[in-house]
Amino acid sequence: MSFLDRIRACHRWRADDYLPFLLDGDPRPLGWVTPAFAARLRDFPEVFDVTEAAVCLAPRLGDFESRSAALKAVLEQLHGAGEIPAWRGEDYGICRRWDDEVIFKMERGAVPLFGVPAYGIHVNGFVRTPEGPRLWVGRRSRHKALAPGKLDHLVAGGQPYGLSLMENVVKEAAEEASVPEDLARRARPVGALGYLCARPEGQRNDVLFVYDLELPADFVPTPNDDEVEEFFLWPMEKILERLKDSDDFKFNVALVNLDFALRHGVLTPDAEPGYQAIAEGLQGRLTG
Amino acid sequence: MSFLDRIRACHRWRADDYLPFLLDGDPRPLGWVTPAFAARLRDFPEVFDVTEAAVCLAPRLGDFESRSAALKAVLEQLHGAGEIPAWRGEDYGICRRWDDEVIFKMERGAVPLFGVPAYGIHVNGFVRTPEGPRLWVGRRSRHKALAPGKLDHLVAGGQPYGLSLMENVVKEAAEEASVPEDLARRARPVGALGYLCARPEGQRNDVLFVYDLELPADFVPTPNDDEVEEFFLWPMEKILERLKDSDDFKFNVALVNLDFALRHGVLTPDAEPGYQAIAEGLQGRLTG
Numbered sequence: 067m068s069f070l071d072r073i074r075a076c077h078r079w080r081a082d083d084y085l086p087f088l089l090d091g092d093p094r095p096l097g098w099v100t101p102a103f104a105a106r107l108r109d110f111p112e113v114f115d116v117t118e119a120a121v122c123l124a125p126r127l128g129d130f131e132s133r134s135a136a137l138k139a140v141l142e143q144l145h146g147a148g149e150i151p152a153w154r155g156e157d158y159g160i161c162r163r164w165d166d167e168v169i170f171k172m173e174r175g176a177v178p179l180f181g182v183p184a185y186g187i188h189v190n191g192f193v194r195t196p197e198g199p200r201l202w203v204g205r206r207s208r209h210k211a212l213a214p215g216k217l218d219h220l221v222a223g224g225q226p227y228g229l230s231l232m233e234n235v236v237k238e239a240a241e242e243a244s245v246p247e248d249l250a251r252r253a254r255p256v257g258a259l260g261y262l263c264a265r266p267e268g269q270r271n272d273v274l275f276v277y278d279l280e281l282p283a284d285f286v287p288t289p290n291d292d293e294v295e296e297f298f299l300w301p302m303e304k305i306l307e308r309l310k311d312s313d314d315f316k317f318n319v320a321l322v323n324l325d326f327a328l329r330h331g332v333l334t335p336d337a338e339p340g341y342q343a344i345a346e347g348l349q350g351r352l353t354g
Numbered sequence: 355m356s357f358l359d360r361i362r363a364c365h366r367w368r369a370d371d372y373l374p375f376l377l378d379g380d381p382r383p384l385g386w387v388t389p390a391f392a393a394r395l396r397d398f399p400e401v402f403d404v405t406e407a408a409v410c411l412a413p414r415l416g417d418f419e420s421r422s423a424a425l426k427a428v429l430e431q432l433h434g435a436g437e438i439p440a441w442r443g444e445d446y447g448i449c450r451r452w453d454d455e456v457i458f459k460m461e462r463g464a465v466p467l468f469g470v471p472a473y474g475i476h477v478n479g480f481v482r483t484p485e486g487p488r489l490w491v492g493r494r495s496r497h498k499a500l501a502p503g504k505l506d507h508l509v510a511g512g513q514p515y516g517l518s519l520m521e522n523v524v525k526e527a528a529e530e531a532s533v534p535e536d537l538a539r540r541a542r543p544v545g546a547l548g549y550l551c552a553r554p555e556g557q558r559n560d561v562l563f564v565y566d567l568e569l570p571a572d573f574v575p576t577p578n579d580d581e582v583e584e585f586f587l588w589p590m591e592k593i594l595e596r597l598k599d600s601d602d603f604k605f606n607v608a609l610v611n612l613d614f615a616l617r618h619g620v621l622t623p624d625a626e627p628g629y630q631a632i633a634e635g636l637q638g639r640l641t642g
Contacts, residue, residue, distance in 0.1 A: 163630045164629065164630045165623075165630065230624045231624050254618070254619035255616075255621075255622045255623055255624075256618075257616050258623065258629070258633040275623050328544065329545060329617055330542070330544075331544060333543075335452060335453075335519050335543055336518045336519050339453055340453065341452065341453065341546070342452045342453065342561060343451060345545055345546040346548065348637075349637030349638055350634075350637055350639055351548075351637065351638055351639070
């Protein structure tokens with residue numbers, strides 16, 4: 067697969083397959099639901115207004131608290147009926163953009179069913195060498211519900227309701243890789259990558275806040291929970307080769323790795339065929 | 355002006371104001387021309403097929419050489435009539451993407467009239483300090499045709515036909531800032547930024563290849579041609595303040611400065627309102 071194909075795989079989504087999920091008469095969809103899920107939501111007319119054209123959150127739910135409580139009741143009932151298999155017991159704050167007002171909070175496992183925006187942090191843990199940067203790669207636990215055994219970043223995680231991004235970096239760095247707080251706080255924000263993608267678990271309408279964390283050569287991360295099995299320190303060339311030649315990496319890690327390769331000059335516009343297309347693809351501008 | 359407004363100012367363009375400039379029956383516009391310029395091109399029926407809907411390069415011009423020669427003859431005639439005031443005597447290679455086949459070469463001063471893709475290199479010359487990066491800023495000569503007296507990068511330039519990007523970095527670095535070749539070659543490619551914008555000189559359908567060049571603290575750039583008047587080494591905070599509060603910077607420098615601020619963690623998603631919108635804007639995804 068080409069680098070561009072890896073990027074395209076993060077943007078597989080067709081509006082025709084969904085109904086918009088609307089709020090308070092705002093014509094901008096907050097998310098998207100499948101027709102089948104929309105039909106199921108008809109069972110909760112006090113919470114959802116379901117028409118042929120859209121699913122609207124009932125206008126009487128006018129504030130954060132009432133929206134969150136009404137959704138919680140519905141989702142717990144669906145969970146009880148086994149219809150939200152990836153239940154996490156963790157809330158995401160749902161907003162149109164990261165720094166916009168939080169409209170409601172929602173169980174993380176239900177977020178892909180509504181296609182509402184979700185946020186996460188991805189940390190490139192890297193070591194500078196004379197031959198170029200080496201990046202720490204983690205292998206996800208074979209017991210994880212999502213992407214078991216796939217290769218991942220040193221630290222990455224969804225953004226739970228109520229934490230700042232840096233608080234989440236520190237928390238996930240400790241949990242996933244035993245990175246001490248003072249070291250984790252050196253992580254530097256370097257941008258944000260977005261995609262909307264139909265995945266087996268539902269829709270991923272994600273914005274990943276990307277961080278670079280330069281690590282001392284003698285630092286060795288160790289798994290601290292059951293999310294990661296082992297870590298490797300790989301030259302970027304090996305990572306790019308694996309990205310091209312295998313499905314070993316979790317789908318969205320491709321974006322962050324390619325972004326790292328671009329920002330650190332590992333890929334160059336004079337030498338890499340398709341450099342501009344890769345840059346545009348990472349920017350969410352895919353053509354053809 | 356907000357950072358986002360600076361980004362929006364680089365994307366002011368409406369398809370309704372132009373006719374597509376087409377090639378060889380390919381439905382993807384290679385560029386765009388104003389109706390007035392299209393009318394003028396009717397005077398050259400052996401080179402352009404002008405209809406109500408489009409301007410097409412005559413299909414009989416089937417290769418690089420014949421296209422370039424036919425365009426050269428037309429453009430020199432227009433230049434002689436005073437209709438291409440910004441004549442540069444330098445050719446750009448015109449292609450749909452940087453690494454695509456070059457379709458023809460065209461006098462640089464005519465490129466904005468056809469709205470065809472143009473490429474350039476922008477080099478962030480920066481010095482690391484404990485308080486964060488400082489960036490070299492140049493003041494453009496007050497005698498330049500475009501953006502006289504505006505603030506600019508250490509090194510920036512359009513991409514002439516026949517040079518690699520790094521060759522152009524080295525050439526421009528020597529000409530504009532007296533950067534020795536061995537130092538210029540340390541410039542690291544860090545991505546590409548694109549925009550399509552209606553400007554007084556015509557349309558700018560640009561892709562800027564961005565480079566970071568870390569400079570020793572004791573290096574002082576000096577102008578070597580008449581393009582730059584003077585250089586300043588400014589903390590990023592000052593640059594961002596000037597970007598917001600004045601029109602001192604050349605329009606497209608805002609994009610590269612904001613991209614630098616994002617990539618170097620000068621702006622952070624926890625502290626900067628609109629961080630996500632800025633990131634998306636730099637990616638060419640503007641809403642609202």
